[in-house]
Amino acid sequence: MACLEHPGIVPVHDAGTLDDSRAFYCMKYVEGQRLDQYLRNIRALPERLKLLERIAEPLAFAHSKGILHRDLKPENVMIGPFGEVLVMDWGVAKVKDAVRPEAGTEVQGYSSSSLSIDLSETAHGRILGTPGYMSPEQARGETDSIDERTDIYSLGAILAFMLAGGGPEELDRSGPSQPVPRSLRAICAKAMAPDPATRYASVQELSSDVAKYLESLPVTAYREGIFERATRLFARHRVAIVLVAAYLLMRLLFILLSRP
Secondary structure (H helix, E strand, C coil): CCCCCCCCECCEEEEEECCCCCEEEEECCCCCEEHHHHHHHCCCHHHHHHHHHHHHHHHHHHHHCCEECCCCCHHHEEECCCCCEEECCCCCCEECHHHCCCCCCEECCEECCCCCCCHHHHCCCCCCCCCCCCCHHHHCCCHHHCCHHHHHHHHHHHHHHHHHCCCHHHHHCCCCCCCCCHHHHHHHHHHCCCCHHHCCCCHHHHHHHHHHHHCCCCCCCCCCCHHHHHHHHHHHCHHHHHHHHHHHHHHHHHHHHHCC
């Protein structure tokens, strides 16, 4: 975490070793609500989707530094009193070899010796994560094959939670109070594909599809039909279409009424 400096990630202020040889680290104290609690008062779908975009930002940043979270779930996302979004609990994060500090180097003031990681608890065969939110490869204990797409699966599961008001399995039941649009279902399905190769290649791609949906643009995960395309275009340009229709109607009435 000392490698990560982002508004959406709780900073580490200090780290070291106590007199009795126990290691410690000190972090910013965070107040707020967990995502699963916060969503109880957020009913509007656009607000929920914007929250997902903000969760994706620190995750994408961590990936750019070669760090995987591996335990994304609503309970590990905190919403602060001013609406700030924080991704919490990086306790089982995986650090890629490309960003491991060399001996003698410092990362944000901490020497590489204080940043050494004992991988015995995260070795191949260990199942790390939360059922319902961890990817199939995590569930199989395939630690060596885990990459950014593992977190993308978990982010897709969080999106499903936001849409259905429950776990990802709720999307296939009658649980949601509102029908979930097919394009959003497709985004969830692509993010949570069993085969990592068919998931989004990056968090940015997933976030981009969510942004396109919010802007009434076609998403890459779903091939819409002609009727769906017409409906989406009408929703996107409703005001302009209504104004043009009203103008044409007035012109027609003027022509009809002006005839002798």
